[in-house]
Amino acid sequence: MAVAIEDRLVARTAPGARRPHGPASALRFALLLLSCVLILIPVYVLIVTSFKGQGDATAAHAWDLPSRWVAENWKKAWSGDVATPAQAPGVLRSLTLVVPASILSALLGSMNGYVFAKWRFPYSNLVFTFLLFGMFLPYQAVMVPLVELMLRVDVLPSGIPQLIFLHVVYGIPITTLIFRNYYASIPQELVEAARVDGAGFFRTYRSVVLPNSVPGFVVVLIWQFTSIWNDFLFAVFFTNASNGPVTITLNNLAQGSILANYGASMAGALIASFPTILVYILLGRYFIGGLMAGSVKA
Amino acid sequence: MVSPSVILIAIFVYWMIGKNVQTSMTDIHTAAQAAGAKPHTFVGLENYGALLASDDFQHSLKNLLIYTVVFLGGTMAFGFLWSWLLDRPVPGQAVFRSVLLAPMAVSFIAAGVVWRWLLNSNQDAQASGLNRLFQMVGLGFLQNSWWNNVHWGISAIAMVAVWQMSGYVMAMFLAGFRGVPDELREAGRVDGASGWQLYRHVIFPQLRPVALSAVIVIAHMSLKAFDLIMSISKAANYQTKVPAIDMFLFKGSYDYANAATVGTILLGIVAILIIPYLVHMSRSDS
Numbered sequence: 001m002a003v004a005i006e007d008r009l010v011a012r013t014a015p016g017a018r019r020p021h022g023p024a025s026a027l028r029f030a031l032l033l034l035s036c037v038l039i040l041i042p043v044y045v046l047i048v049t050s051f052k053g054q055g056d057a058t059a060a061h062a063w064d065l066p067s068r069w070v071a072e073n074w075k076k077a078w079s080g081d082v083a084t085p086a087q088a089p090g091v092l093r094s095l096t097l098v099v100p101a102s103i104l105s106a107l108l109g110s111m112n113g114y115v116f117a118k119w120r121f122p123y124s125n126l127v128f129t130f131l132l133f134g135m136f137l138p139y140q141a142v143m144v145p146l147v148e149l150m151l152r153v154d155v156l157p158s159g160i161p162q163l164i165f166l167h168v169v170y171g172i173p174i175t176t177l178i179f180r181n182y183y184a185s186i187p188q189e190l191v192e193a194a195r196v197d198g199a200g201f202f203r204t205y206r207s208v209v210l211p212n213s214v215p216g217f218v219v220v221l222i223w224q225f226t227s228i229w230n231d232f233l234f235a236v237f238f239t240n241a242s243n244g245p246v247t248i249t250l251n252n253l254a255q256g257s258i259l260a261n262y263g264a265s266m267a268g269a270l271i272a273s274f275p276t277i278l279v280y281i282l283l284g285r286y287f288i289g290g291l292m293a294g295s296v297k298a
Numbered sequence: 299m300v301s302p303s304v305i306l307i308a309i310f311v312y313w314m315i316g317k318n319v320q321t322s323m324t325d326i327h328t329a330a331q332a333a334g335a336k337p338h339t340f341v342g343l344e345n346y347g348a349l350l351a352s353d354d355f356q357h358s359l360k361n362l363l364i365y366t367v368v369f370l371g372g373t374m375a376f377g378f379l380w381s382w383l384l385d386r387p388v389p390g391q392a393v394f395r396s397v398l399l400a401p402m403a404v405s406f407i408a409a410g411v412v413w414r415w416l417l418n419s420n421q422d423a424q425a426s427g428l429n430r431l432f433q434m435v436g437l438g439f440l441q442n443s444w445w446n447n448v449h450w451g452i453s454a455i456a457m458v459a460v461w462q463m464s465g466y467v468m469a470m471f472l473a474g475f476r477g478v479p480d481e482l483r484e485a486g487r488v489d490g491a492s493g494w495q496l497y498r499h500v501i502f503p504q505l506r507p508v509a510l511s512a513v514i515v516i517a518h519m520s521l522k523a524f525d526l527i528m529s530i531s532k533a534a535n536y537q538t539k540v541p542a543i544d545m546f547l548f549k550g551s552y553d554y555a556n557a558a559t560v561g562t563i564l565l566g567i568v569a570i571l572i573i574p575y576l577v578h579m580s581r582s583d584s
Contacts, residue, residue, distance in 0.1 A: 024493075028383045029390070035380060036397045039461065041431075042412045049415070062426035063434065108303060115300045127304060129576075134311045136572045138522050140545045141565035142310070144558045145317035147549075169310045172303050201299060230405035232525040236546070247407045251529055254411045262415050269411035273404045280403035284396055287403070288469050 050074065050267035057263055073263035077253065077271060085241065085256060087268045090249030093160055094229055095275075097245050101164045102224040105171040106217050112172065113179020113216075114209050118191045119201070128180070135173035143237055150238065159243030163235065167228045175220050182216035183209065218286045226276050226287070246272045315565065322346070322558035329552035338555075345559040355544065355560075361452040362540045366520040368453045372460030373516050374509070377467025382497075384468075385475045395472070399465035406462070410529025413458045417444040417530060445530060451537040455526055462526075463519065467512045474508030475501070514575050521567055 049057060053070040061067075080086025115121075116128050146166075156162045186209065194204040232247040239245065241252050250272045254265040280287055323342055330336040349355045380398055384391060401409065418427040421441045425433060429441040444454040478501050486500040524542040531538040533547055541560050548557035 025386075025388055028386070028388050032380070032383050032388065032390075032394045032398075035376075036394060039398060039401065042401075042409070042416060042461070045416060046412050059420065059424055059426040059430065062430045112300050112303050119299075127300065131300075131303065131307050134307050136518060136568055137311055137315075138542075138561070138564045138568050140522070140524075140542050141561035142314035142318055143545070143561060144321055144549060144554050145314050146310070149314070149317075166310075169306050172307055176303070226403060230407075232405065232407050232528065233522075236528075237549070247405055247525075250411065251407050254407075254414065254529065255532060265411045266415070269408040273408045276403045276405070277400075280400060284399075288399070 046266045046270055049262055050077075050264075050270060052263050073261075073267040074271075076261075076264045077268035084261060084264050085249055085252045087246060087249050087253065087271050090244065090246035091271065093243070094245040094247075097160045097163050097167075098225055098228050098275075101167040101171075101228050102221050104164070104168045105175050105224045106220045108168065108172060109175025109179045109220055110210075110213060110216065111205065112176040113181075113183050114205055116176065116180045117183035118186075118188065118209075128176075131173050131176055133173070134170065135177070137170075139170070139233055147237055159239050160245070162238050163245065166234050166238065167224070167231070170234075171224055171228075175224065178220050178223070179213075179216055182213070182219070186212055215286070218283065222279055222283055222286050225279060229276050318558045318561055321554055322562050324555050326554040327552075327556065332552040332554045341555075345555050346563070349556060349559055349563070355541075357536070358539050358541050358544050361538065362521070362523070364450065365452050365456045365459075365523055365540060366517060368456035369459045369463070369520045369523075370513065370516050372457065373464045373467045374512060376460065376464035377512065378471050378509075380464070380468040381471030381475060384472060395468075398468055401462045402465050404462070406525035407529045409458060409462055410526055413461075413526075414530045417454055417458075419443040419446040445535075445538050448537045451531075452527075452540070455523075455530055455538060458526055458530065459520075459523070463516065467516065470508055470512045470515075471505060474505045477508075478504045510575070510578075514571065517571055518568060521564060521571075 045063075048063075048065055050073050051069045051071070052066040053068055053072060056067050076084050078086065078088050080088075112131070116124060150156070150158075150162055150166075156165055190208055190212075191204055194208045199207065229245075230247065231245070232251070235245050235248050236251075239248055241248060250265075250268050253261075253268045322345055323340055324338045325341045325344075326332055326338045328336065331338045380394075384395055388394070416427040418425070418429065419442075420426060421429050421443075422433075422438075425441060428444075432438055432440045443451070445451040447454075482500055482504070483496065486496045491500060522542060523540050524546070527533075527538050527540065527543055528546075533539070533543050533550075539547075541564055545557050545560040545564070548554075548560060
């Protein structure tokens with residue numbers, strides 16, 4: 001037991017017998033610390049300003065701590081008032097958008113990835129490239145006809161239902177890619193064995209592939225959750241202040257009033273970011289997994 | 299089983315691109331035409347010529363170029379530096395990594411709220427935000443008008459994008475560093491390479507593919523710059539507009555032809571960037 005732990009420690013530092021301490025290490029530590037301080041400046045501003053009361057946020061005291069910590073801005077941002085659009089409805093609509101859209105995306109991506117990784121068919125590589133190109137599409141290049149189409153077809157109610165549909169469709173390339181790369185690591189023999197036993201496409205998927213998919217699902221769900229929650233482009237073309245997600249209500253809060261209410265805006269920004277930050281803190285490891293899958297080929 | 303997805307992508311990517319190109323070759327410049335109440339005609343590439351020749355759109359393209367240079371240069375520099383600093387054990391490694399990557403979890407819209415305040419262009423006694431901070435730390439000469447500068451304002455917004463996305467590039471380079479086989483490091487050391495030489499001659503050359511991927515990802519993001527500009531500045535501000543903003547404004551004023559033209563131009567730029575990359579990738583695959 002002790003040996004195993006020691007082995008692991010050695011293994012971690014072994015490449016090059018690097019000493020973690022010494023002058024070079026101190027310099028690196030200092031540079032990293034400075035970088036983190038600079039990165040966190042906006043966070044300080046967000047928190048401090050959101051807790052300042054009326055008249056406390058003057059230019060001269062811009063960087064000071066609140067003279068009195070008050071929750072007034074948070075209340076105002078959450079439930080709104082005459083001059084402040086409320087964020088609560090936006091947050092709720094974002095939740096009803098993100099949950100079904102991420103789950104549907106992940107299921108679709110999983111099935112596609114399974115097919116492309118394990119059930120090669122004629123021209124499957126060509127078809128895969130055909131799907132993958134959608135990942136690089138600048139959505140501006142389809143927005144005009146897309147708005148027209150959604151208006152004319154009129155199957156889905158405008159607002160969140162349409163956004164769910166669009167995010168699932170335009171999520172196909174990335175989710176398929178992540179799952180294909182993930183399933184490439186499941187031994188082919190496992191799938192073959194099930195097939196020899198007479199299991200068809202769905203049986204194999206359900207009994208062999210799906211139970212081995214949990215990490216893949218976590219990566220894809222986090223990726224889709226974050227990018228759909230943070231989306232503004234589709235939201236601004238397909239929704240409005242009364243039926244849009246939180247990016248729309250937040251932008252209205254921050255940009256809407258003539259006299260900028262920074263306190264409430266910053267409380268709103270923190271409220272709007274809370275779910276994605278929570279996911280990042282709890283599941284950061286998988287978050288990085290999604291980033292990598294989206295950029296580096298497996 | 300993939301056919302539903304293939305059909306959806308065929309419709310929502312390829313057919314829509316086709317429809318968009320078609321719209322860009324019409325004279326639909328008014329609401330009445332957009333609604334189909336008034337007729338429109340085919341005008342070929344006229345909109346492309348007019349748009350590319352206009353000072354207004356050239357300004358957008360110039361802004362896009364500045365934005366891309368600053369965004370790409372900044373994220374590559376910080377991303378690479380941080381990953382290098384984190385390549386060897388350092389106290390608090392995991393915390394540093396998480397903090398540096400954290401801005402990515404937040405939307406551009408939320409980031410824009412605080413950066414609009416930080417990049418307030420008021421100076422001296424009226425200053426708040428970064429201009430005030432500069433005064434407080436004795437760097438008052440650094441005060442400037444940020445995104446309100448008509449020539450370079452867009453680079454202030456690119457700076458925010460650097461703040462947000464450098465961690466992404468860092469994560470990519472970290473994966474690259476991890477991918478360098480230990481035997482290679484070992485072999486270099488056996489050959490007598492010092493710390494710096496080892497990096498310079500053995501490890502850095504191994505990072506080239508990752509660097510290329512990072513350039514493609516960031517350049518591609520840059521072309522779609524929209525959210526940050528909407529939240530820090532606003533669509534109507536001339537000093538910070540880029541093609542994606544033009545597209546939004548044209549669409550909003552029912553000038554569908556020009557909106558579609560801008561969209562197609564963006565697609566063209568992306569294609570010039572992406573297609574050689576994809577070809578390169580599939581070649582190195584085989």
